[in-house]
Amino acid sequence: MALPGERGQEEVTFQRGGAASRAELRDDPHRPQYHFTPPRNWMNDPNGLIQWNGCYHLFYQHHPFGPLWGSMHWGHAVSDDLVHWSDLPIALSPSHGMCDEDGVFSGCAVDDGGTSTIVYTGVRRPDQLVCLATSDDDLTRWVKEPANPVLPDYPPALELLRSDDGAIHFRDPSVWREGGHWKMIVGSGIRGVGGAVLLYGSPDLRRWTYEGPLLVGNEGSREPIWTGSMWECPQLFPLGDRHVLLISVWHDRQLHYPAYLVGTYSEGRFWPQHAAILDPGSHYAPQTLFDDQGRRLIIGWLREQRSREAQATSRWNGAMSIPWLLSLGPDHLLRFEPAPELGALRRSHWRLNDKPLNAGEDLLPQGMGGDCLELSCEFDLGTASVVGMVVRRTPDGKEETRIVYERDRGCVFVDRTRASLDTRMDQTRHETALTLGPVEPLRLRVFLDRSVVELVANERALLSERIYPTRADASMVGVFAVGGRAGVRRLDVWEMGSPWE
Ligand code: DQQ
Secondary structure, eight states: OOOTTSSSHHHHHHHHTHHHHHHHHTTOTTSOSSSOOOSSEEEEEEEEEEEETTEEEEEEEEETTOSSSOSOEEEEEEESSSSSEEEEEEEEOOOTTSTTTTEEEEEEEEEETTEEEEEEEEEETTEEEEEEEEESSTTSSOEEOTTOOSBOSOOTTOOBOBOTTOOBOEEEEEEEEETTEEEEEEEEEETTTEEEEEEEEESSSSSOEEEEEEEEOOTTOOSSOOOOSEEEEEEEEEETTEEEEEEEEEETTEEEEEEEEEEEEETTEEEEEEEEESOSSSEEEEEEEEOTTSOEEEEEEEOOOSOHHHHHTSSEEOEEOOOEEEEEOTTSSEEEEEOGGGGGGEEEEEEEEEEEEOBTOEEOOTTOBOSEEEEEEEEEOTTOSEEEEEEEEOTTSSSOEEEEEETTTTEEEEEOTTSOSOTTSOOOOOOEEOOOOTTOOEEEEEEEETTEEEEEETTTEEEEEEOOOOOTTOOEEEEEEESSOEEEEEEEEEEEOOTTO
């Protein structure tokens, strides 16, 4: 048997077991069904999102030998509709004695004149350097470039942030074609200054020239948002009449949140005009894809929010967000719409129209509910100070999760204080700002998938959280108002099928 981390027998066996693992884990009450999860064991960042011969390829950071973060490989799945996925063999594994022997970290995939090419982070402590791999067989078998690392050094005259063990924070290359050349950005941080995105140029993906920082943050500033000391998984892309720079904020060994800046890109620099947190909840390290329908899609990693002990004894870890379509609103901030392909999973449907909501009362329609649902609700705020939805509620109310809009404070959050009788799960409240116009109704769209609550409010406030109810009867749903009368204009609830069945 091959050693863990080597490409060999163990890995092949693992891949053959993919369908069996999925079947075996299907009844785990916390394992999401229509949010992508690994066949088993650990998964984190989406990597190398690419459409190839009409199919969507999702690679992901993966530890194939355990449920916690460990030796990083690239897992791989393919789909022709972003909803039904098939597992493919592991695409990349660390190579003993090579510049990625300690891990194949995040990166991207591009079409190099017909050759599919992965640009990834090869880790050999303390180095994190840019490496390449190519495929000539529909993205299944990958061959590493003999000259790896193709970017063998760091930019001169910059004091890059190092971690306590000396590792240099320089990772997650993202590459695009521009003016007949390749451009690449790499996530980093400048010691004592803040997160940084460093820009390179190349004629052939193999010879890179440093062109300067695309943008450097200020870790001491909280305006308009705090962006910490290091930026992971950067991506720059055009949207509407601007460019968007996506980053994931890392600071002091903690993963904070994905954030984005909207501005202009010229002369090798990014000039930010607006900035916001993309999702303050469990979402991290998202990546986008521009598809053949001209859509900019985003998918991120939804982290577990249960105790480390619960994670260590689980046989899988991590889920992907649903694919969201991105656009830019008139305020130059992002708008999020669920990929319409998800509609293929809708099963039974319930609807309520024009129902008054009395202050302090929950409206819990009998017979409506489940643990894999899509919910869409439009509220009239009336005189209420708070309105929201309840999901995963037991008939006796001992477990329930509340999605709350607080009008005065202009925010949405998921109240998880009673989400589970198991109090070891994380109950931190993450708020996302939402100020409604004077006559604007509140519109909530929620994608509930066992332990995932992923939502968008009024197409502009994104929030995902994880919940771990203990009771099988935690399936009721409802709506509520506090502090005054409100109304439900329309509530739609769909039971969602599993794409794996
Ligand atoms: N995860 C990868 C890194 C990246 C981080 C390692 C973000 O490449 O910076 O698994 O979650």
